[in-house]
Structure formats: C-alpha cells, structure tokens
Amino acid sequence: MKAAGALLVILSCSVFGLSMAHSLRKRAEFLHSLVGLLTVMRNELCTSLLPVREVLDMLSRHGTGSAREFFSSCLKQLEDRDFKTAWTAAALGSRVWGMDDEECRMLAELGGVIGRYEAEKQRELIDRAVEYFDMRAKLADEEKRRQYKLRAALGIGSGLMLAILMI
Amino acid sequence: MREKLYRIEKRVMLNAEEIRLRAGSGLSMLSAGREIAVDVGKISSGELADVICAASGASIHTVAANIREGFMTAENGHRIGICGTAAVKNGEICGINNYSSLSVRIAKEIKTAAEGLPELINSSGQIASLLIISPPGGGKTTLLRDLVRRLSDNGTRVALADERGEIAAMKSGVPTMDVGKCTDVMDMAPRAEAAMFLLRAMTPQIIAMDEISSEHELAAARSVAGCGIAILATAHGSAEDLKTKKRYSRLIEDGVFDNIVMINGSGSERGWKFVRGSELV
Numbered sequence: 299m300k301a302a303g304a305l306l307v308i309l310s311c312s313v314f315g316l317s318m319a320h321s322l323r324k325r326a327e328f329l330h331s332l333v334g335l336l337t338v339m340r341n342e343l344c345t346s347l348l349p350v351r352e353v354l355d356m357l358s359r360h361g362t363g364s365a366r367e368f369f370s371s372c373l374k375q376l377e378d379r380d381f382k383t384a385w386t387a388a389a390l391g392s393r394v395w396g397m398d399d400e401e402c403r404m405l406a407e408l409g410g411v412i413g414r415y416e417a418e419k420q421r422e423l424i425d426r427a428v429e430y431f432d433m434r435a436k437l438a439d440e441e442k443r444r445q446y447k448l449r450a451a452l453g454i455g456s457g458l459m460l461a462i463l464m465i
Numbered sequence: 466m467r468e469k470l471y472r473i474e475k476r477v478m479l480n481a482e483e484i485r486l487r488a489g490s491g492l493s494m495l496s497a498g499r500e501i502a503v504d505v506g507k508i509s510s511g512e513l514a515d516v517i518c519a520a521s522g523a524s525i526h527t528v529a530a531n532i533r534e535g536f537m538t539a540e541n542g543h544r545i546g547i548c549g550t551a552a553v554k555n556g557e558i559c560g561i562n563n564y565s566s567l568s569v570r571i572a573k574e575i576k577t578a579a580e581g582l583p584e585l586i587n588s589s590g591q592i593a594s595l596l597i598i599s600p601p602g603g604g605k606t607t608l609l610r611d612l613v614r615r616l617s618d619n620g621t622r623v624a625l626a627d628e629r630g631e632i633a634a635m636k637s638g639v640p641t642m643d644v645g646k647c648t649d650v651m652d653m654a655p656r657a658e659a660a661m662f663l664l665r666a667m668t669p670q671i672i673a674m675d676e677i678s679s680e681h682e683l684a685a686a687r688s689v690a691g692c693g694i695a696i697l698a699t700a701h702g703s704a705e706d707l708k709t710k711k712r713y714s715r716l717i718e719d720g721v722f723d724n725i726v727m728i729n730g731s732g733s734e735r736g737w738k739f740v741r742g743s744e745l746v
Contacts, residue, residue: 349524352637381523413523416560420526 303462306417311460315453322442322449324364325396329435331363332405336428344410344421349415350381357418368392368405385409404430466512469505477503482602484569489636494646495602502590502624510549513564520545531629531653533558541641542634570602572631574642578604578611582726583739585616585695592621592671594721596713598702599728604735605699606631606675608728610642612697613673617645624669625699626659627652632675657685664689673697683712703727704738717742 335357342353349372358370368388375384389406397405404427411423466471469492483495488510493502520539521528528537536546546568585593595612597605610632615622625648627633632652633640640650649667651659654672663672672689676680677698686696700713704727707713716722725740 343524343526347527349527351522351524380519413521414525416529417526438590447644 300465304464306465307420307460308454308457311457312454315450315456318426318453319446319449321396322438322446326435326438326442328364328392328395329401329431329438331361331365332368333428333432333435334363335361335365335369336408336424336431339412340424340428343424344417347417351376364395368395381413382409385412401431401434466508466515466590469508470506471674473503477501481571482573483571486513486516486567486569488563488565498602510563510565513549513567517545517547517564517565529560532561535561535627538630538634539569540634540636542631543629544572546570546627547679548586549671560644572634572642574610575607576611576614576643579615582737583724585612585697585724586619586621592616593723594690595698595724595726596708596716596722597697597699597726597728598704599699600703601701605728608726608737609675609697610644611675613648613671614643614645616671617648620647622668622670623648623653624660624663624667624672625650626654626656626663626674627673628654628656628659629673632673644651648680650706657682659726660685660689664692664694671697675699675745677701680712683716686716687719687721688720696721698722704729 309432338361339353339357340416342356343350348356354373354376358366358373360463361369368391371391372384372388375387379387386409387404389402389409392402392405408424408427413420415423473492473494477494477496480496480732481494482497485493485495485500486508488508491502491508492505493500495501514702517532517537518525520543521537522540526534531537532547535548536544538544546566547561547564548566548568549561549564551558551736552562567663585595587593597608599605613623613625613632617705623645625633625644627635627650631640633644633648633652640648644650649663649669651663654662657679658676660672660674663669672694673696674686675698677683677686677700681701686698689696702713707725707727708715717725720742723742725742727738727740728735729734729738
C-alpha cells in the first residue's frame with residue numbers, strides 16, 4: 299500500500315514538473331510562430347493590400363505553429379463583433395499559450411492599429427510589435443534553455459523526496 | 466453609431482436614396498431630392514471614422530487611395546462621399562483627417578430600370594453605342610447596370626470598366642449585383658486604362674463604363690469605338706449640355722455614340738428620353 303502511494307506521489311510530482319517545463323516550450327513556440335504570422339500579416343496588409351478578413355482567413359487556414367489558433371479565434375469572433383473587439387478578445391485568450399499580461403496587452407493594442415490606417419502607418423506599427431515579440435521570443439528561448447531541465451528535475455526530485463519521507 | 470441607425474423607422478430607410486452624416490450635427494436622409502433630418506442625436510467625427518472603418522471591412526488600407534479622392538465604395542456598391550480636413554503635400558491631397566461629413570449613396574438594383582428602352586442590337590446583329598446623361602443622383606448607374614445585365618443575359622459579351630466598384634460591387638472576384646452571365650468585370654482601375662485593358666484581354670462586343678468626363682476618358686471611348694466595339698457609358702450633364710458642351714457633341718458627331726438617353730426628374734417623377742444621335746447632329 300505504501301509503495302503504491304509512493305509511486306503515485308512520484309508520478310504526480312513528475313507530471314507537474316514536466317508540465318511546468320512544457321509550458322516554457324509552449325510559450326516560446328507560440329511567440330516564434332506569432333512573430334512569423336504577424337510578419338506575413340504585415341506583408342499581406344501593407345504590400346498586397348488585402349482586406350483584414352481575407353488575411354485572417356489565410357493565416358487561420360495556412361499559418362504554421364500554434365499562433366494560427368489566435369488568428370482563427372479572431373476570425374471566428376469577427377462573425378458577430380467588430381474587428382477591434384474580436385482581436386482584443388482573441389489576444390486576451392492567448393494567456394493559454396503562456397503569454398504574460400504585458401504581452402497580451404501589447405497584442406491587444408494591435409487591434410486598434412490593424413485596418414484603421416493607411417498601409418505605411420500600419421507597417422510601421424506592426425513592425426514595432428514584431429520587434430517586441432521577437433525580443434520576447436528570444437527571452438522565452440533563454441528561459442526555456444535555463445529552466446526546462448530544472449523544472450522537470452525538480453518535479454521528479456520532489457516526488458522522490460516525498461516518497462522517501464512517506465516510506 | 467449602429468444603434469443610432471437602428472432607431473430610424475424602416476419605412477424611412479427604405480425610401481432613402483442617400484444618408485448624410487455630419488459631425489457636430491446629425492443625420493439626414495435624401496429622398497426624392499429632399500433632405501429630411503432624422504433625430505438620432507449628435508454625431509462625432511470619431512463616429513464618422515468608425516463608419517468608414519466598418520464600411521471598409523476594417524481595412525482602411527484597401528480604400529486609402531479612393532479616400533484621397535473623396536469617396537470609397539462599401540460592400541454591395543454603396544458609395545460613401547467623404548469630407549473633412551485635408552492633409553496636403555506638394556499641392557495634392559494625401560489624406561483626410563477629422564472627418565466632418567459623409568454622404569452614403571445607397572446602391573439599388575432595379576431590374577426594370579431599362580425596361581422600355583429600344584433594342585441596341587439590330588436584326589443584323591450590329592450593336593449600337595449608347596450614352597446616358599443625367600445630373601448627379603439621377604440614376605445613371607442603375608440604368609447602366611440593368612442595360613448591361615439585359616445585353617449580357619442575351620448572350621452579348623460585355624466588358625465592364627467599374628472604376629468605383631459601384632456597378633458590379635465585386636466581392637472576392639464575384640459580382641454581388643447582377644450584371645449578367647456574359648459580363649467580364651475589371652473594377653477599381655481608372656476607367657480609361659481599364660477599357661483599353663479589357664479591349665485587349667477579353668475581346669468584348671460592348672465595353673461599359675460609368676461617368677466618363679475627362680479628355681483621357683473620352684479619348685479612350687474614341688479608341689474603343691475606333692476598334693468597332695460598341696460603348697455603353699454615362700456622363701454628368703443635361704440635355705442642354707449636349708448642345709453646348711463640345712466634348713459630348715463631338716463624340717456624337719463622330720459617331721462614337723449612336724444613341725443618347727437623357728434622364729430627368731427625381732424620385733417617383735424620374736423619367737428618361739431616348740434620342741438617336743443622328744437627330745442631334
């Protein structure tokens with residue numbers, strides 16, 4: 299009985315540690331993919347002069363990486379609300395990808411820019427956002443490199459410690 | 466803004482030909498040539514900007530070039546005239562800030578508009594050119610659209626140079642207005658260039674274009690006619706202009722247009738007069 303309990307403790311602590319480590323990977327992957335898709339969006343809006351809805355449709359169909367979910371959520375919400383509200387709601391929903399409050403706010407602010415200005419002004423403001431998220435993606439990579447193994451090891455280690463204490 | 470518009474009675478909305486919005490003032494409807502004020506409270510310049518943004522499908526960048534010219538075309542062909550503080554660079558308007566007035570001209574598809582007009586195709590299959598003349602807001606575009614539809618549905622290849630996107634109201638490459646089964650549309654391009662493009666690319670039997678006025682556009686009409694292609698076109702003016710304005714009378718004298726339709730009156734009193742070019746020369 300004790301052995302089974304100990305095994306359960308080890309397993310649950312390990313799962314917790316690994317999921318904490320995985321969230322770092324998920325966040326970095328989302329930020330990289332967001333940078334890529336925002337760059338595509340900028341090109342389609344400012345060079346090809348495509349309407350916002352068409353660009354969202356394109357990104358949610360053919361975009362790569364987890365940020366595709368963000369664009370597809372925005373497109374879905376656009377059915378019954380205006381663009382800025384839909385974009386903001388999708389941006390705030392990006393917390394599930396590990397984005398922090400400041401990143402969500404920066405992404406939401408883009409909703410007041412996209413489609414509201416002439417192409418060159420939009421290019422300038424989207425570029426600024428791309429630069430910001432690129433910097434955050436690099437920091438997320440660094441954090442992942444430093445903490446991934448640590449978090450996983452802490453999870454498994456604390457599980458083992460608890461198990462030993464229990465026995 | 467949307468909520469303010471929802472307050473307007475449906476009956477009033479249905480009769481409206483134009484909606485006018487003025488910042489600091491309010492909203493009025495144009496019906497049968499009369500402007501009727503509708504009480505929806507004061508409208509701000511920001512609300513006018515929201516209307517433009519919504520009408521462009523949250524894509525101002527797609528209509529920026531048109532806004533610099535003072536108008537944009539919304540989905541379904543509704544034309545929005547724009548007024549405000551102009552930003553000028555090197556003597557040219559490069560943008561409009563602080564919108565002050567909008568005039569939304571409601572596009573109407575009337576499939577009986579061209580009913581009663583004589584046939585433009587004779588028994589030997591020859592197609593006659595036609596110029597539609599009327600003052601602004603007279604219904605030229607509606608008549609042109611219906612003529613295009615009728616000719617096209619009868620199997621005539623019509624090429625449509627739709628510079629403002631009001632005739633066919635294209636959406637993702639598909640016309641949202643009925644312009645017939647055999648119509649090829651080039652929209653949002655300068656009409657003179659579009660006409661020459663269509664002439665080369667689509668081998669049409671008729672080229673249709675709205676509101677020709679500049680020398681460049683009249684020269685394009687002349688070139689098209691010179692290639693043996695019939696033209697359907699509209700122009701601002703009155704019956705008097707046909708006699709006094711040389712630019713139009715010369716086109717008729719030179720046989721670019723075989724027939725003229727002059728629209729007069731407005732609202733329910735609107736009517737048209739068909740005249741053979743030969744009667745005017």
